Amino acid sequence: KNEVEQSPQNLTAQEGEFITINCSYSVGISALHWLQQHPGGGIVSLFMLSSGKKKHGRLIATINIQEKHSSLHITASHPRDSAVYICAVGSRNQFYFGTGTSLTVIP
Amino acid sequence: NAGVTQTPKFRVLKTGQSMTLLCAQDMNHEYMYWYRQDPGMGLRLIHYSVGEGTTAKGEVPDGYNVSRLKKQNFLLGLESAAPSQTSVYFCASTILQGTEAFFGQGTRLTVV
Numbered sequence: 001k002n003e004v005e006q007s008p009q010n011l012t013a014q015e016g017e018f019i020t021i022n023c024s025y026s027v028g029i030s031a032l033h034w035l036q037q038h039p040g041g042g043i044v045s046l047f048m049l050s051s052g053k054k055k056h057g058r059l060i061a062t063i064n065i066q067e068k069h070s071s072l073h074i075t076a077s078h079p080r081d082s083a084v085y086i087c088a089v090g091s092r093n094q095f096y097f098g099t100g101t102s103l104t105v106i107p
Numbered sequence: 108n109a110g111v112t113q114t115p116k117f118r119v120l121k122t123g124q125s126m127t128l129l130c131a132q133d134m135n136h137e138y139m140y141w142y143r144q145d146p147g148m149g150l151r152l153i154h155y156s157v158g159e160g161t162t163a164k165g166e167v168p169d170g171y172n173v174s175r176l177k178k179q180n181f182l183l184g185l186e187s188a189a190p191s192q193t194s195v196y197f198c199a200s201t202i203l204q205g206t207e208a209f210f211g212q213g214t215r216l217t218v219v
Contacts (some may be wrong), residue, residue: 002149004149030204031206033207033208035208035210041212041213042197042210042211042212042213043197043199043210043213044210045207045208045209045210048206048207048208086149086150088150088208090201090204090206090208092204093138093155093157093163093204094140094152094155094165095140095150095152095199095208096149097142097149097150097151098149099147099148099149100149
């Protein structure tokens, strides 16, 4: 069973392109999180949201609670954005994680 | 303010050996979690704790034990390591259920 589904699994983009990563979930949630993981590195929290939209620099995250769907957008993508992006939902006493979207931005 | 610190960062074990992974947080968080990350799979919850002295099983608890004797520390133990426990282990903490999660840098464990 997959409580959280992400798409696409892999994404290659040219520098400067607008990128969208999607996340759908099937459980009731208290909040949805977008995480970033660089190769060989730790995990960093980018956003936590329970409604609407949040923006941080070139990153924008949206959530539609009724449709159980969230998107992460990256505007003007840059090679340093290359990483795995993970969607996670907080439900009851734990988090459920998607398998991640591996993004490669080519100069 | 170090956030969440995991030790060690890398370890190689022989089958049958035991070890303890330490997770320490300095944010006074109530909730702490241990996850494992395997290729092609999302992070899976091993055990978690909702406060000092309490622990609970997650999705994949077999072969692991945990303890939370102090609020800031959450220990993950492998009593008899198996090759199937080769993975990257992440610790996380949250101040309350469903709030922002802070992750450690991960521990890469190889069991040969």
